[in-house]
Amino acid sequence: MKKKIVIVGLGLIGGSLAMALRGFEDYEVVGVVRRQATADYAMAHGVGDAVTLDAEEALRQADVTFLCIDPEDIIHYLAEHRDHFKPGSLVTDVCGIKGAVMAAARVLPETVDFIGSHPMAGTEFSGIEHAQADMFQGAHYILTPRPNSGEEHLALLERLAHHIGCRDVVRTTPERHDDIIAYTSQMMHIIAVSVCDDRELFECQGFEGSSFRGCTRVADLDVELWTQLFSLNRRALTAALDRLAENLDAYRAALRSGDDGLLREKLAHSAARKHQLDLGARPASPYYV
Amino acid sequence: MKKKIVIVGLGLIGGSLAMALRGFEDYEVVGVVRRQATADYAMAHGVGDAVTLDAEEALRQADVTFLCIDPEDIIHYLAEHRDHFKPGSLVTDVCGIKGAVMAAARVLPETVDFIGSHPMAGTEFSGIEHAQADMFQGAHYILTPRPNSGEEHLALLERLAHHIGCRDVVRTTPERHDDIIAYTSQMMHIIAVSVCDDRELFECQGFEGSSFRGCTRVADLDVELWTQLFSLNRRALTAALDRLAENLDAYRAALRSGDDGLLREKLAHSAARKHQLDLGARPASPYYV
Numbered sequence: 001m002k003k004k005i006v007i008v009g010l011g012l013i014g015g016s017l018a019m020a021l022r023g024f025e026d027y028e029v030v031g032v033v034r035r036q037a038t039a040d041y042a043m044a045h046g047v048g049d050a051v052t053l054d055a056e057e058a059l060r061q062a063d064v065t066f067l068c069i070d071p072e073d074i075i076h077y078l079a080e081h082r083d084h085f086k087p088g089s090l091v092t093d094v095c096g097i098k099g100a101v102m103a104a105a106r107v108l109p110e111t112v113d114f115i116g117s118h119p120m121a122g123t124e125f126s127g128i129e130h131a132q133a134d135m136f137q138g139a140h141y142i143l144t145p146r147p148n149s150g151e152e153h154l155a156l157l158e159r160l161a162h163h164i165g166c167r168d169v170v171r172t173t174p175e176r177h178d179d180i181i182a183y184t185s186q187m188m189h190i191i192a193v194s195v196c197d198d199r200e201l202f203e204c205q206g207f208e209g210s211s212f213r214g215c216t217r218v219a220d221l222d223v224e225l226w227t228q229l230f231s232l233n234r235r236a237l238t239a240a241l242d243r244l245a246e247n248l249d250a251y252r253a254a255l256r257s258g259d260d261g262l263l264r265e266k267l268a269h270s271a272a273r274k275h276q277l278d279l280g281a282r283p284a285s286p287y288y289v
Numbered sequence: 290m291k292k293k294i295v296i297v298g299l300g301l302i303g304g305s306l307a308m309a310l311r312g313f314e315d316y317e318v319v320g321v322v323r324r325q326a327t328a329d330y331a332m333a334h335g336v337g338d339a340v341t342l343d344a345e346e347a348l349r350q351a352d353v354t355f356l357c358i359d360p361e362d363i364i365h366y367l368a369e370h371r372d373h374f375k376p377g378s379l380v381t382d383v384c385g386i387k388g389a390v391m392a393a394a395r396v397l398p399e400t401v402d403f404i405g406s407h408p409m410a411g412t413e414f415s416g417i418e419h420a421q422a423d424m425f426q427g428a429h430y431i432l433t434p435r436p437n438s439g440e441e442h443l444a445l446l447e448r449l450a451h452h453i454g455c456r457d458v459v460r461t462t463p464e465r466h467d468d469i470i471a472y473t474s475q476m477m478h479i480i481a482v483s484v485c486d487d488r489e490l491f492e493c494q495g496f497e498g499s500s501f502r503g504c505t506r507v508a509d510l511d512v513e514l515w516t517q518l519f520s521l522n523r524r525a526l527t528a529a530l531d532r533l534a535e536n537l538d539a540y541r542a543a544l545r546s547g548d549d550g551l552l553r554e555k556l557a558h559s560a561a562r563k564h565q566l567d568l569g570a571r572p573a574s575p576y577y578v
Contacts, residue, residue, distance in 0.1 A: 170495040188500040193559035194536040206459040211477040214503035219563035247483040270482035274508035
């Protein structure tokens, strides 16, 4: 019998993962969904090799289980299904925060390995109908292993990440992940929604260019998902926003002062930082996180 | 003798304009530059039909003059060359602020028409070597006419805008332009540099996705140009940043409060605004402003 990768939740990320994982080594890719309509769509569109509504049966057979549902649902699912995972198997996730998920995974029996995953890809859309096989092209794949996570499981996830098109695999701790993600991803979403709260938003048509679009693109977000992600990373996100407010205030003060020399100096400093960052960068996924 | 469009300054925008305008109606496109090396590059790369270092001679023959130099330089140029423009001709610019330029244009004799232009396109690069003939594809072209600007000159600019690939021509006042641009463009640059001032910037490699890149792309900016643009629109930009600070503070307060219901509500409100905006949008230029 073929080995099985089970993907719980065939939304944007789970669906894309299921499409991208077809043909990976000798695994059969099985989706677990809650509605027949989703199952029908999955089979009609190559989203996985098979699909089922019977979660418990699928988990019992899974060698690898990806939990691709909302963060709060992941936390509940781990508790609800703790005794359904196959001993020796690997359970992982795709969630945009890691601390709360790793904490919830402590409910699992010792015989079940859990490694946190975060493939950094996505679009502003939701749902299986927006899933894409190339979603992860050029994306970073972040892993947060536990001290006793099996090297063979880590190696498996690394091979899997490369198979789906990720450009690199980054191992880190849940704390570091959440701290940095608060800045690189979550804060970008708070910026986008804050910009769109401006009373001038609807006056901008005819006056917007791609810097405006680039900044605000993610504002039409999945409200439930992002409420959970922000809430589960409240401390780090609040800290990142405090730093942003200070940095913005420094520019506001420079502007108000009328001192063009100061403004020029600040812009030169900031631009040089971005230039330096770019010197270290390589071409990356067009998909957001 | 052919009619002439003279483009003063063959940098990123002037160079792109010169490339894009070749073949427009029955005009010869003549670049005016300060260095022989730029002139040589222009002729080797199809940046205009001809190029000269003799500004005064070119202006005397120009039916249309585009001033594609930094804002402060435009202001000085108008005064320095006020008596060199051909009577009956049109002078315009490409500058990202309009109030200061329209005020400076009052120095021109009555026989010379001035209409403010702002083709909303650009990239984070500078210089003739980054000029592109398709720079203006899908861009908005904003016009700020004077009360006595000739309809035939306005019509000419509209035809020209369409020739270079702009998707629409928007007529507005200098004040409205500057107010809205403060929000849609200038504020985006202040956000980008503020985000890059964060101490975590260099820790982000391996953790950034395209929302981060989309927000920070414009941070490696032309320092002199943007210092001038911000300085010449200080009041409106400061007002836009004050509004942003309030909107960010509202999200920060919702996060600190721990009230997920409030956070969810705010996100739903902001996302709905963006969704509504997108419903009115059409595909646009990939180039930023």
